[in-house]
Amino acid sequence: MAVDDGHVDGVGTVVGDVLDGYTITHRFRVRGCTAVYQAARGDRTVALKTLCRGAIARAQLRMDNEIASLRVLGESAPAPRLLRLGIAGPQRYFAMSWQPGGSLRRQTEARDLDGFAEIAVPVCEAYAALHRAGVAHGDVSRHNILIDGHDVGLVDFESSARTSEADDDGLRRRFTWAYAAPEFADRQQPSPASDQYAVAAVLYRQLTGRYPRRQIDGVKPDSRRALTARARLLTGAPHRRWPGLRDVFTTALSREPADRFGDMGELARALAAAIG
Known part of the structure; x- marks a missing residue:
């Protein structure tokens, strides 16, 4: 930096x-x-x-x-x-x-398939560990994920939530809206499920160079219309190399939290199986 x-x-x-x-x-x-x-x-x-x-x-x-x-x-x-x-x-x-390494945004160029294969599962496993410890990150972005070789660090917990505290705490959180889960349209608190959506969105962007949801001209990124837009299907070179990856992204990027993977560990295992 x-x-x-x-x-x-x-x-x-x-x-x-x-x-x-x-x-x-x-x-x-x-x-x-x-x-x-x-x-x-x-x-x-x-x-x-x-x-x-x-x-x-x-x-x-x-x-x-x-x-x-x-x-x-x-x-x-x-x-x-x-x-x-x-x-x-x-x-x-x-x-x-001190957390060593550089941000995901700086460490791996978009559309680098081999680079994606190296970092995708470790990133998911890092969030799985976070959730097991009782915290949902909230503001998942490529800036808040640090890569140091095969190690992953997470930073910036201002918008986090303790998963044992189910009630709305009234905190006005900040999110990276391009990756934020659809349920944030209803101003719900961060959860492991919302982190899962955002992690999948970050990985999709890292892999393809595009956000999974189409940006709509004239529509605010934090609006219900923007947040609930359907995610793109994975196509092109990533789909040709890893045909099973499309279904992994489709599940993790489901608009309904209940339709996503059961937890980040399950997403990590599905990614590992798809990438091979």
Whole structure:
């Protein structure tokens, strides 16, 4: 990722500055009043997420939600491990274990069939492990999946949900709408089933270079019409190489959650069988 300096409040977040004992080495992303950094403390490399203390309430709640999910996950791979919470000047922050690798978007070019065959099942297995630990990710995208050789890491749990908490928590979550499950048209909470749809959509995009749902001109991506559009059938070179893969995508991208695979482990096994 590219190196960049500074943050929206300009205090204590310039590369080389020290934030509560952590020396900032790289900035990876700023979105609104939230930033993500690589930092060092002694000989340990960590990820820092910071938020302006004066940020709007829903941004504070999203950070609280991410912290709550990381606490539930604990030592469970493939998520980062929560190391420390703190306040430094005008910012609150938390430190996480560093997740090596690059994003799925950067690691594997679309339409690379051999590359797809290497990463598809490990990605599904990573989400299966997440769900077994009691968390649905929510905002599945190619940016939030990290590939390090054959290892897969997942990051950015702001929009996650603990699967033991069935009731609507009222949190205003953010999603990558091009991959989001149809049930989000009814503003349902993330679930293993909605993650499954989004993972299948991400893998479809990675394999074909296209989103599984056709983009409709003049229609907002978070509208019911856009979210409930029928997914494309898999065609072309991927279908010729792996004829059974079409049915795998058709099932995982079903509009009704009950028509999808029973869980991510089942999807992983179906993918493995189709790819051979």
